[in-house]
Amino acid sequence: MTPRPSSVYGPVDSWRFGRSLGVDLILRGSVCSLNCVYCQLGSIQEVTAGRRLFVPTGRVMEDLAASDWRGSGLVTFSGSGEPTLALNLGEALREVRAATGIPTHVLTNGTLLGDPAVRRDLMEADRVSVKLDAPDEAAFRRINRPAPGVTLAGVVEGTLRFRREYRGHFDTQVMFMPANRGMAGALCDLLAQIRPDEVQLNTPRRAYPSEWFLEARGRYDYSQAPARLHTLRVITREEADEVERIIRERTGLKVSSVYNGE
Numbered sequence: 001m002t003p004r005p006s007s008v009y010g011p012v013d014s015w016r017f018g019r020s021l022g023v024d025l026i027l028r029g030s031v032c033s034l035n036c037v038y039c040q041l042g043s044i045q046e047v048t049a050g051r052r053l054f055v056p057t058g059r060v061m062e063d064l065a066a067s068d069w070r071g072s073g074l075v076t077f078s079g080s081g082e083p084t085l086a087l088n089l090g091e092a093l094r095e096v097r098a099a100t101g102i103p104t105h106v107l108t109n110g111t112l113l114g115d116p117a118v119r120r121d122l123m124e125a126d127r128v129s130v131k132l133d134a135p136d137e138a139a140f141r142r143i144n145r146p147a148p149g150v151t152l153a154g155v156v157e158g159t160l161r162f163r164r165e166y167r168g169h170f171d172t173q174v175m176f177m178p179a180n181r182g183m184a185g186a187l188c189d190l191l192a193q194i195r196p197d198e199v200q201l202n203t204p205r206r207a208y209p210s211e212w213f214l215e216a217r218g219r220y221d222y223s224q225a226p227a228r229l230h231t232l233r234v235i236t237r238e239e240a241d242e243v244e245r246i247i248r249e250r251t252g253l254k255v256s257s258v259y260n261g262e
């Protein structure tokens, strides 16, 4: 009999967060309010900004009990799409933290931060990372390919609101590609308003699968992937250093980069 897929995976090693256990509140297929051109899940199967219950919290706790969680330094809610789409995010964060004592972390694209219920759920996390790749609506549509009705203005407004309310560690993640390499200066204006505790620069150095498969969550070796792999053009170490310098000088923020983190 095939084992049922688990909503808990890893732990996986990350240059940004060390050894981290993954929690997937989506689990069946990929569901996200964006469809980023570089997504490691492949082309998103359901692009929606509507919240609903995907995996009941009881099931997450059963999967957690059966997992190898004890060696992890962090529990990251990410998985098969946008975790804030899950209506039980706050409850799951609370219960996982209580059961393990390990700090929790949510990777979000920020598109639902205008919703007070989403912001309340995220208050339960010890750390929140919000994506920001584009300084204007045209670049946002080109790179992040949002669900209907989702705008960069909405993301920024929700992020600023959340930033004012949240007391945990807050960082902003930026994926740089040749398509937005020249936009570092414009992004600085937004970053200076948001003032994250840290800006993390990344570039899509790993091939990404054409479509979702369960092991795509947190997995970086796709040599056995059942889907076709694509590669994207990246920015070089020198270009990343230059972007890092621009952001640091213009905003005074702490910046870390994939090239210096590995």
Ligand code: SF4
Pocket: 032, 033, 034, 035, 036, 038, 039, 040, 041, 044, 080, 081, 082, 108, 109, 131
């Ligand atoms: S926000 Fe994350 S999960 Fe959603 S499409 Fe972009 S990279 Fe993929």
